[in-house]
Amino acid sequence: VVIVGVGLIGGSIGQAVRALGLAERVVGMGRDRERLGEAQRLGAIDEATTDPARAFESAEVAVICTPVDRIVEDARSAVRLGPEGMLVTDAGSTKRKIVEALEADDDARLKFVGAHPIAGSERSGAPHARADLFAGRACVITSTTRTAEDRLARCRAFWGALGCRLVEMSPDAHDRALALSSHLPHVVSSALAATIPLKALPLAAGAYRDATRVAAADAGLWSAIFRVNREPVVSAIEEFQSHLVELKQAILADDDQAIRALWESGKRRRAHFEET
């Protein structure tokens, strides 16, 4: 198994694959020798290389765990340099553009199956990696009519072996759902953190802390996700803006019944999340 990008997700995959004995050897591939060395010291990979030819030449599975704006390029490199029988999958938070780009190319189409294990965190880097990061977490597999059946079966087996609960949907449906369930909460969290002035922070407590937690995530990673998934993210923001305006209008109108009704509708949906 070759892991491209040994951050939180890539490092956790390496730890899980090694802990579960799912591969003979886990090779970490990247551009930064220091980060690779750290991942190796932390037990996330057996060996490290910055040379794609060496990394992919005998790979059975390549998992691309780089930021979403680099996945297509890294997957193409794996496809070009790896053996015929290899599976290439990824862990990107957006899917439509990645899958479209790779399926447009016949070599890549035959080896690639898109995936997204939903297990991020505001923390990044191999030091936060954990072998059980994927246990019980959803992993969306976004096969299309053009995906090779045998690689799809191997892709399901790979993510399933890491403990993921598999969910299958189209790349497009994935991107629209994730824009709402993950990208929007990140946008809102960041805008909220930017709004609250330093002088109010000594009076902030749990509501602030939790609502802004993911605003501490990596800027480059999230800028790439918002840009690659632009249209669904902007639609989700607009949907949110209209709910926010409704609640603001109810407060302005001093309308207890309307405020309570809007509040209850959010509370009911939230309760549904806790139950599932």
Place this chain on the structure above:
Amino acid sequence: VVIVGVGLIGGSIGQAVRALGLAERVVGMGRDRERLGEAQRLGAIDEATTDPARAFESAEVAVICTPVDRIVEDARSAVRLGPEGMLVTDAGSTKRKIVEALEADDDARLKFVGAHPIAGSERSGAPHARADLFAGRACVITSTTRTAEDRLARCRAFWGALGCRLVEMSPDAHDRALALSSHLPHVVSSALAATIPLKALPLAAGAYRDATRVAAADAGLWSAIFRVNREPVVSAIEEFQSHLVELKQAILADDDQAIRALWESGKRRRAHFEET
């Protein structure tokens, strides 16, 4: 010590006062016999009554822990029925209207000192009360030039004994700061929970969970806070809306630099919170 309203805050005050031996007797006063009985069984109060005359006749301290739209009335009842030397304080999340109403009345002005221990939760009710709820938490004391000096000193001593870190500011400054640090995160959390459709919830994870946690709080409690603190809350929402629009425009413009700059500004403020 008489506690009016034995929910999460009132129940926790009772447990703390009893655990620390700060009073000879803790009396719970309320309208609902069942809730009072429960608070007594849970050890939050020594005795319970629904009769204000009996509750206040020999009270040294009365702490009003009812929803913000009932505090003025309940504090007036304590002032009217209690002895000359009593201290009346409260735990309300808004201060200007409460303090103004009580200071307009000379009897109340001489006994009342407004306070707000910042220690709420999305949970409510005595079953979630804890004696250490206030340990290390900020408690804002909102005295004015009209507050009686001796009661102010006793109010500081009371909240300090519960483990609170005391912060003093005007009722107005309190309301503007809390609109940003607490009421706004609640508004945003609720609107976010209302936006995300049920079908996207199986793909929601940590970002959703934390950003919407307080949307599970009590509707009536929060409707009252938003209405009593309307102007500062609406200003805070508008401030947030302009940060959100900026981020949306940067995403629409596919402007990596602008997205990163806005993200970093939220991240820096958030880091400041973690450091303090």
